[in-house]
Amino acid sequence: MLRIDPRDAVPIWKQIEEGLRRLVGSGSLRPGRPVPSVRDLARELRVNPMTVSKAYQRLADGGVLVVRRGEGTFVAEGPPQLTRAERAKTMREGASRYVSLAATLGVSKDEAAREVAAAWDGPRRGRGEES
Amino acid sequence: MSGEAVLSVEDLAVRYGPQTVLEGVSFQVPRGSVFALLGRNGSGKSSLVRCALGLQKPARGGVRLFGEDAWASRRRAMGRVGVVPEHPDAPPELTAGELLAFCAPFYPAWNDTSARDRLERYSVPPRVPFGRLSKGQKGAVMLALALAASPELLVLDDPTLGLDAVARRALYDELIGELADRGTTALVTTHDLDGIEPIADRVAVLRGAHLVANETLDALKARFRRIRCGPAAAPFSWEPFEPITAAEKDWGREAIVGNFTEERLGAFRARTVSDNVEVVALSLEEIFLSLAGTAGGLS
Numbered sequence: 001m002l003r004i005d006p007r008d009a010v011p012i013w014k015q016i017e018e019g020l021r022r023l024v025g026s027g028s029l030r031p032g033r034p035v036p037s038v039r040d041l042a043r044e045l046r047v048n049p050m051t052v053s054k055a056y057q058r059l060a061d062g063g064v065l066v067v068r069r070g071e072g073t074f075v076a077e078g079p080p081q082l083t084r085a086e087r088a089k090t091m092r093e094g095a096s097r098y099v100s101l102a103a104t105l106g107v108s109k110d111e112a113a114r115e116v117a118a119a120w121d122g123p124r125r126g127r128g129e130e131s
Numbered sequence: 132m133s134g135e136a137v138l139s140v141e142d143l144a145v146r147y148g149p150q151t152v153l154e155g156v157s158f159q160v161p162r163g164s165v166f167a168l169l170g171r172n173g174s175g176k177s178s179l180v181r182c183a184l185g186l187q188k189p190a191r192g193g194v195r196l197f198g199e200d201a202w203a204s205r206r207r208a209m210g211r212v213g214v215v216p217e218h219p220d221a222p223p224e225l226t227a228g229e230l231l232a233f234c235a236p237f238y239p240a241w242n243d244t245s246a247r248d249r250l251e252r253y254s255v256p257p258r259v260p261f262g263r264l265s266k267g268q269k270g271a272v273m274l275a276l277a278l279a280a281s282p283e284l285l286v287l288d289d290p291t292l293g294l295d296a297v298a299r300r301a302l303y304d305e306l307i308g309e310l311a312d313r314g315t316t317a318l319v320t321t322h323d324l325d326g327i328e329p330i331a332d333r334v335a336v337l338r339g340a341h342l343v344a345n346e347t348l349d350a351l352k353a354r355f356r357r358i359r360c361g362p363a364a365a366p367f368s369w370e371p372f373e374p375i376t377a378a379e380k381d382w383g384r385e386a387i388v389g390n391f392t393e394e395r396l397g398a399f400r401a402r403t404v405s406d407n408v409e410v411v412a413l414s415l416e417e418i419f420l421s422l423a424g425t426a427g428g429l430s
Contacts, residue, residue, distance in 0.1 A: 006329040009356075009412030011349045039311035043304055047329040048165055049311035104396065104410050 004045055012047055016055035024064055024075055031077045035065060038073075135162045137284050137316045138183055142192035145178045152178045154340040157192075160284075160333070165310065165317045167327050167348075170337030171423050176320045177217065179337070180288050183318070184214065197283070210238050213277030217288040217320075219269035223262025227255050227272045231279065238280040246279030253301065267298040274302065278309060284316050285309065291323045299326060306330065324416040334415070338423045348415070355418045356391040358399075360384045361407030370402070371395045375421050387413070387421045 004015045023029040042049040059065040066076050102112040136159035145153040153175040160166045170176045181187035183194050185205025194201040196208045235241045253271035291299045336344040361383040374386035
């Protein structure tokens with residue numbers, strides 16, 4: 001499920017973009033399957049439709065979604081494949097952002113590593129954030 | 132896409148006798164945006180909305196609505212604006228259906244079918260006079276009237292005031308649907324900051340007759356942080372941050388800053404003796420409180 005937190009410092013369009021990327025990446029949203037219309041997702045998440053639209057546009061530009069005129073928006077059949085070097089670079093950048101976040105919050109290296117392991121097993125599980 | 136402003140407020144001043152309610156207020160509502168106009172009670176929001184709708188003549192400056200002076204051309208412009216006023220007002224003896232029939236001739240782009248569908252969806256009883264409807268039902272009638280005009284600009288003046296949670300949710304659903312279907316520009320004044328935060332894309336804050344913020348919500352949220360810092364040896368300074376509020380606590384210091392960037396955080400950490408620095412993002416409500424609520428207390 002796609003979850004967003006309007007209070008987060010990360011803009012909502014980015015939360016939606018990253019959330020859908022994760023759902024596609026994990027196989028929860030399979031290639032060729034439709035995604036909700038902008039209107040439906042906006043109402044479900046209770047956000048501005050332009051925000052959803054911006055996330056969809058970026059995902060379409062990135063080859064994750066395809067828009068078929070008159071039919072809707074779908075997960076791309078062949079999700080974009082990164083080269084080994086691109087993948088390593090993306091991982092390094094993500095890790096560096098995460099480490100600076102952890103340092104900002106005064107979190108230890110071990111604790112940060114445990115969070116990664118927990119997130120890997122299932123995002124947000126057992127953190128009392130259900131609403 | 133930007134560029135064209137549906138509403139442009141230019142150096143606006145409003146006075147009631149010796150009292151200045153608005154002074155030097157300027158901002159633009161770009162087409163397609165959802166603009167949240169925030170301020171405490173008495174901060175001049177309602178006067179500003181009245182000027183924007185051409186219902187009040189400002190002491191200085193003016194408002195351009197669709198490129199024309201709002202005061203001079205109010206009759207022409209009103210056909211393109213849908214308004215849900217702070218206090219729903221309509222002839223009390225007319226039913227919702229009669230109100231629709233009464234308003235329709237004034238609006239060139241009136242959509243009667245969608246208006247009647249809406250009244251049904253909002254469960255407004257068709258044969259009860261307006262004066263005997265509940266607060267939520269009156270608001271629903273006003274919203275149905277406003278949207279029936281297929282407005283280019285929707286003005287919602289404190290639309291959730293007095294609504295229960297269910298009615299509030301229905302109102303946001305309706306607003307989101309309208310934005311998705313028609314890309315309507317919206318100007319919203321509200322005290323329901325949690326409700327409007329995920330919908331607004333621009334925010335302006337009025338305080339003491341002046342505008343103290345006017346930018347995109349993303350920009351506003353990016354530059355505000357609460358920073359907590361453990362005990363540090365004197366002399367202490369928040370530089371390069373500029374605190375809007377700062378306090379000393381038992382455990383250290385806390386400030387809300389309005390000029391946060393990662394670079395400034397790096398510089399602050401490099402200079403600060405304490406290795407215990409915590410940075411927390413703020414909700415729109417918390418940002419509003421720091422901008423508008425630091426003085427005054429109850430009023």
